[in-house]
Amino acid sequence: MRDTSQPGATCPAHAPKDHPAIPAQKVGILLANLGTPDGTDYWSMRRYLGEFLSDKRVIDYPAWKWQPLLQLIILSKRPFTSGAAYRTIWNTEADESPLMTITKAQTAAIRETLTDQYGDRVMVEFCMRYGNPSTRSKVREMVAAGCTKIVFFPLYPQYAGATSATANDQFFRALMQEKWQPTARIVDPYFEHPAYIDALAQSVERRYADLETRPDILVCSYHGVPKRYLMEGDPYHCQCQKTTRLLKERLGWADTEITTTFQSQFGPEDWLRPYTVDEVARLAREDGKKNIAVIAPAFSADCIETLEEINEEIRESFEEAGGARFTYVPCLNDDPAHIAALSTVIRENLGGWLD
Ligand SMILES: C=CC1=C(C)c2cc3[nH]c(cc4nc(cc5[nH]c(cc1n2)c(C)c5CCC(=O)O)C(CCC(=O)O)=C4C)c(C)c3C=C
Ligand SMILES: [Fe+2]
Numbered sequence: 001m002r003d004t005s006q007p008g009a010t011c012p013a014h015a016p017k018d019h020p021a022i023p024a025q026k027v028g029i030l031l032a033n034l035g036t037p038d039g040t041d042y043w044s045m046r047r048y049l050g051e052f053l054s055d056k057r058v059i060d061y062p063a064w065k066w067q068p069l070l071q072l073i074i075l076s077k078r079p080f081t082s083g084a085a086y087r088t089i090w091n092t093e094a095d096e097s098p099l100m101t102i103t104k105a106q107t108a109a110i111r112e113t114l115t116d117q118y119g120d121r122v123m124v125e126f127c128m129r130y131g132n133p134s135t136r137s138k139v140r141e142m143v144a145a146g147c148t149k150i151v152f153f154p155l156y157p158q159y160a161g162a163t164s165a166t167a168n169d170q171f172f173r174a175l176m177q178e179k180w181q182p183t184a185r186i187v188d189p190y191f192e193h194p195a196y197i198d199a200l201a202q203s204v205e206r207r208y209a210d211l212e213t214r215p216d217i218l219v220c221s222y223h224g225v226p227k228r229y230l231m232e233g234d235p236y237h238c239q240c241q242k243t244t245r246l247l248k249e250r251l252g253w254a255d256t257e258i259t260t261t262f263q264s265q266f267g268p269e270d271w272l273r274p275y276t277v278d279e280v281a282r283l284a285r286e287d288g289k290k291n292i293a294v295i296a297p298a299f300s301a302d303c304i305e306t307l308e309e310i311n312e313e314i315r316e317s318f319e320e321a322g323g324a325r326f327t328y329v330p331c332l333n334d335d336p337a338h339i340a341a342l343s344t345v346i347r348e349n350l351g352g353w354l355d
């Protein structure tokens, strides 16, 4: 009997001329990040923010209440203010946002690492939850290229409904469109993975080694979510606290040398506290911490929230409160230790698939 599982083989039940050749079977590694606008103009920003802020996993108000407010008020103003903020950090050479540039670099580096080990049996791509390239288009591309198995990897170290879960939802929706659905695995949050903690610690040590005077405290600023989400069971807050503790332990520091804060609150609800923007001012004014460093462990890549919010707005709040030295520790981006950590997490999720 002919073995039809071989690449290029045809099934004996069909005349060979009618039968498409079976492509080589591959494992797809699909990295996922949040998404970013295609441009900084009003309509690009409106499209991006409209899709993002209409997601029930991000803002869970009933549509009849939220959509009129979103469409008529928020989306008539925010595309201008956010567009202006994006213009201050835009990668003008490539005409794309830093999040896009960095995600491309991370994907290329992980692809190189994994193809060195597995050859063309793996296919590594990235997709975005909002905007381009869409999750659907990348799942389609992987299936068409012969991926019968996919490892889906949301690039958020800490799980949040507003990020990891909605990325997974979109992946499941994409799978639902496939006639011959690949087998799928979802990578767990990696907030406590030793390789991730080690990459964070190395980045702090490297940054500190460049400084004339050691900062009084390292502020770990995580993206916030409404406090209600925590009360309803979202593990994000606890995972952030644990990342900070493990980082502190890995660095061998005292409790007083590191702290956890939350940034980017949006709308009228109470969000996770303390708010970074207030806490850095309080540290300068009340605790006499005039020399601080800030790191953003929830972001796998620098983006508007780090380059503009932390390095511009939050820095300004600290300096206005009397702070003297503000050091931003960049995200892990395509740092080799980060690429090695992410590749390790992927390998752990390939168990049995490429043996
Ligand atoms: C309105 C509610 C929001 C929640 C909840 C939220 C959670 C959340 N977001 C990230 C990571 C990123 N957010 C980014 C941008 C961004 N986030 C919100 C709102 C919420 N985020 C808005 C409106 C925006 C757009 C920018 C702006 O208008 O202020 C980005 C950056 C994208 C980029 O292009 O650079 C990231 C990354 C996490 C990790 C998180 C919860 C854990
Ligand atoms: Fe956000």
Ligand SMILES: [Fe+2]
Pocket: 237, 238, 239, 241
């Ligand atoms: Fe907690």
